[in-house]
Amino acid sequence: MDEHFIRVTRTARYVTLGAIGPSLEELWLVCHGYGQLAGRFAPVFAPLLDGMRLVVAPEGLSRFYVDRAQQQAMGASWMTREDRLHEIEDYLAYLDAVYAEVRRAVGRDLPVTAFGFSQGVATATRWAARTSAPLRRLVVWGGSLPPEVDLAAFRGRRVTVVCGERDELITAKVRRGDEERWRAAGVPVEVKLFDGGHEVPGDVLAGIVRG
Numbered sequence: 001m002d003e004h005f006i007r008v009t010r011t012a013r014y015v016t017l018g019a020i021g022p023s024l025e026e027l028w029l030v031c032h033g034y035g036q037l038a039g040r041f042a043p044v045f046a047p048l049l050d051g052m053r054l055v056v057a058p059e060g061l062s063r064f065y066v067d068r069a070q071q072q073a074m075g076a077s078w079m080t081r082e083d084r085l086h087e088i089e090d091y092l093a094y095l096d097a098v099y100a101e102v103r104r105a106v107g108r109d110l111p112v113t114a115f116g117f118s119q120g121v122a123t124a125t126r127w128a129a130r131t132s133a134p135l136r137r138l139v140v141w142g143g144s145l146p147p148e149v150d151l152a153a154f155r156g157r158r159v160t161v162v163c164g165e166r167d168e169l170i171t172a173k174v175r176r177g178d179e180e181r182w183r184a185a186g187v188p189v190e191v192k193l194f195d196g197g198h199e200v201p202g203d204v205l206a207g208i209v210r211g
Contacts, residue, residue, distance in 0.1 A: 005086065010061070014098050015042045017055040020106055025052040026136070027110040029099060029127075032057065033118025033143070035066050035075030041117070044200050048209055054106070058098050060123075061091060078123045088126060095127045103133075111136040117200055118169070122146040129153040139208065142167055142198050145178050151185035159189040160208060164196035 015038040018024075028048070032041035038059035045055045060076035067073045079087035103109065112133045116124030121143025128138045129149050137158040145151070159182065163170050175191075182189045194204045 012059065012061055012094055012098075013038060014056060014058040015039050016057070016102070017042055017045055018049050018053055019051070020054065021051075023051050024054055024106060024110060026054070026113065027102065027106070028053060028055045028113045028115055029095070029124070030055060030057045030115040031078070031095075031117065031120030031123040031127075032060070032076070033120050034077055037063075037074060037076055044202065044205065047202050047206050054102070054110070056098060056102050058095055061094060078119055091123060092127055092130065095123075096131070099131070099133055109134050113137040113139060115139040115141065116143055117141045118143045118198065125149055141200060142170055144170065144174050145181060151181055151187055154185070154187045157187075159187055160192060161189050162192045162194070162204070162208060164198060165193050166195070166197045169198050 028045065030041070030045060032038060038057040042055060042057040045057075048055065060078040062077045062079070063074055064077065065073065066075040078091055099112075112131075112135050114124045114128035114131075114135060114137070116122070116139070121140045122145065125138065125140060126146055126149055128135055130153070135157055137160065138154060139160045139162065141162040142164065161175075161178065161182075163175055179189065179191065192204075192208060194201065196204070
């Protein structure tokens with residue numbers, strides 16, 4: 001048996017919050033977690049809208065039924081470990097295309113905050129490490145870092161790590177390991193813990209934006 005690969009064109013979906021206009025000062029590219037959809041994830045960021053911020057929420061390319069028995073609830077995934085290198089390159093090219101399209105619509109460069117939640121942490125970190133967009137900040141929330149990314153790419157950039165103290169998926173051991181990787185790369189990070197679980201509470205998010 002011989003394995004082959006072929007590139008195809010497909011349709012992807014992303015959601016925006018905020019109006020494009022001359023008052024825009026910042027763009028947030030936000031990557032949802034495993035089993036979420038962009039249209040359900042993006043409203044979390046509604047409190048951030050002040051006329052100066054545009055939120056762009058791409059959706060993972062692989063959709064599936066979250067409840068396989070009833071086949072009603074839908075979710076999306078950024079990747080699996082199967083053929084992982086191609087999956088990573090595909091979604092990074094996709095995120096580049098989303099940013100380029102939004103940039104054309106805005107008509108100018110805006111400082112970018114890359115935000116990842118849960119599985120989206122690896123997605124956002126990989127994209128932020130290689131993007132040519134004017135990255136201002138990386139926010140990683142309730143997820144673990146991808147093992148292969150050279151974190152030295154974030155020297156001189158603002159990095160914020162956020163996690164619920166009762167997050168059942170990201171243990172204190174995982175958090176400490178990631179914090180050590182940041183330190184070893186010479187990147188000072190802001191670490192914000194909140195009283196909660198695997199979630200993005202609006203009040204905590206608003207505090208991160210103000211901070």
